[in-house]
Amino acid sequence: MPAIYTDTLTLPRLPRATADTQEFKKVKGIFDSVSTLEGEGFPVRRPFPTRWLNFADPFLLLDQMGAVDYAPGEAKGTPWHPHRGFETVTYIMDGVMDHRDSHGGGGTITNGDTQWMTAGSGILHIEAPPEWLVVKGGLFHGVQLWVNLPATQKFAAPKYQDIRSNQLALISSDDGGSLIRVIAGSIGGFEGPGTTQTPIIYAHATISPGARLELDWPAGHSAMVYSLLGSGTSGKERTRTKEGQLALFGSGKAISIEADLSQPSYSSYGWEVLILGGVPINEPVARYGPFVMNTQDEIKAAFEDFQAGKMGSIPVERIPHRSEADTPLEG
Ligand code: MN
Numbered sequence: 001m002p003a004i005y006t007d008t009l010t011l012p013r014l015p016r017a018t019a020d021t022q023e024f025k026k027v028k029g030i031f032d033s034v035s036t037l038e039g040e041g042f043p044v045r046r047p048f049p050t051r052w053l054n055f056a057d058p059f060l061l062l063d064q065m066g067a068v069d070y071a072p073g074e075a076k077g078t079p080w081h082p083h084r085g086f087e088t089v090t091y092i093m094d095g096v097m098d099h100r101d102s103h104g105g106g107g108t109i110t111n112g113d114t115q116w117m118t119a120g121s122g123i124l125h126i127e128a129p130p131e132w133l134v135v136k137g138g139l140f141h142g143v144q145l146w147v148n149l150p151a152t153q154k155f156a157a158p159k160y161q162d163i164r165s166n167q168l169a170l171i172s173s174d175d176g177g178s179l180i181r182v183i184a185g186s187i188g189g190f191e192g193p194g195t196t197q198t199p200i201i202y203a204h205a206t207i208s209p210g211a212r213l214e215l216d217w218p219a220g221h222s223a224m225v226y227s228l229l230g231s232g233t234s235g236k237e238r239t240r241t242k243e244g245q246l247a248l249f250g251s252g253k254a255i256s257i258e259a260d261l262s263q264p265s266y267s268s269y270g271w272e273v274l275i276l277g278g279v280p281i282n283e284p285v286a287r288y289g290p291f292v293m294n295t296q297d298e299i300k301a302a303f304e305d306f307q308a309g310k311m312g313s314i315p316v317e318r319i320p321h322r323s324e325a326d327t328p329l330e331g
Contacts, residue, residue: 003093003204004112004165005269008172008179014188016174017214017254024214025223025252027235029053033064033244039078039127042140043068047226047246049287056224056248057280058198060086060146060292064228064244067094067141067266070129074137077128082311083119084302085154085292087147087197090115091183091204093228095140096133101125102312105160112165114183116194120149120156122302122311143228143274145202150281151294153197167193177211179269180204185278187215200278207232207259208270214256215275223249223277225257229267232259249277 031053033045044063048056055061077097090097091114099115100106102124109115117125129140149156169182169190180187184194185201194202201221207213217223225234225247233240234247234257241247241257243264249255259271286293291302305311 004168004170004181005206006170006179008176011170011172011179012190013172013174013176014180014190014215017216019216019252019254021236023253024236024256025217025249025254026237027239028248028250030234030239030241031246031248033246038063038065040076042066042076045244047244053246053248055148055285056246057222057282058148058200058278059276060148060285060287061144062146062226062246062274063144064226065140065142065144067139067229069139070133070137072135072137075129075134075140078126080124080126080314081290082122082124082306083290084122084305084311085119086149087116087118089117089145089147089194089202090127090142091145092142093204095138095142096130097127097142098130099125099127100315101158101160102315103158103160104315105158107162109162112168112181114163114194116161116163118149118156118159118197120154120158122305123158124312124314145276146292147196147200147278148281148285148292149197151283154293156197161195163193169193173211173213175211177208178213179206180275196278198279198281201276203275205273205275206269206271207257207273209259209263210261211270212256212258214254216254217252217277219253220279221277222280223255225249225255226274226276227271228274229272230259230263230270232257232271232273
C-alpha cells in the first residue's frame, strides 16, 4: 500500500476525544458493497448506491477500484463521458491514473494523490491508466467518491483541484496507533488541502491491529466508515465491520472504531478505512448515469445539453483512446 505511510511517532498527535461515552455515535447500519465492473471493465466494490443504500448525504457514490493486480494488457479505465451536478473525487493508493477533462484540467495521479473535479454545469472527462501501465500491468487500488452539489451550485463553473500526497494533513491518534491522512475538511483542527463546496470531511486512516481510534466529530455532519482492507468494529458497541462494508453512524459527538487484532496479510499496516461525512444537503436527488440533479426534468435537460455539445467537446490535442461513437453514458 504505497499511499503515504510514515511512522506515527513523527507526526502531530490528535488530542483525546472529549465526548463522554454516551455521546459517541451509534451505528445506524452496516451496508454490504456490490461488486461490479465500471468504465471499460475495471472491478469496483460499491457500498452505495445499492438497493440497500441509495446515497449517503452529501455523498452520492463510493467506488473502491481494486485492489487489482493487472496482468500486462489488462489495465482499464473509462471512455470520455460527461458529468453534471456534482463532484468526482479520485484518490489513488496504488498505481497510476491519467485524467483529462474538456476544461483543460487533468494530470497523472499516483500513490496518495487526489484529483477533485467539480463538474458543476457540465464537463467531459476520461480516466485511464497510462499506456505504459497497460503494457506492463501492475497493482491498482483507488477510490472514487461523488460529492453532491446543492441546487444553487449545480450549474457552477467546472473546476479542477490537483491534490498531491505531500499536501495531505498527516496526523497520529493520541496513542500513536492510527495514521490519519486528511484529504478535505478538518479533524481535530488539522485541515486537509481539498476545497469543498459544502462542509465535508474526507480522510483515509490506517489503524494498527488491535488499536482503537476515537475522533470528535462536528455536530450536524453525517459520519461513515468504509472498510477498504481488513476488518474491525464500529461504535462503542463494537459492531462488526468487514472488508467492503460501510458503517453508517447516527447522531452524536464522536466516532469510535477498532481494528481487529488479526488482519489479512495483504493489509500489512492494519485496518485501512475511509472516514467521511458532511452536512447533509437534504434536497431531492434525481440521478441517471453521469448526471445528478434535483428533478427528472433537469436530468432530461442534461441529456439534451450533452447531446447538443453544451458540456464541451473532447480536446483534439488529446487523443481519446476510444472513439466518441463507442462512448456509452456511464459513470
Ligand atoms: Mn467520471
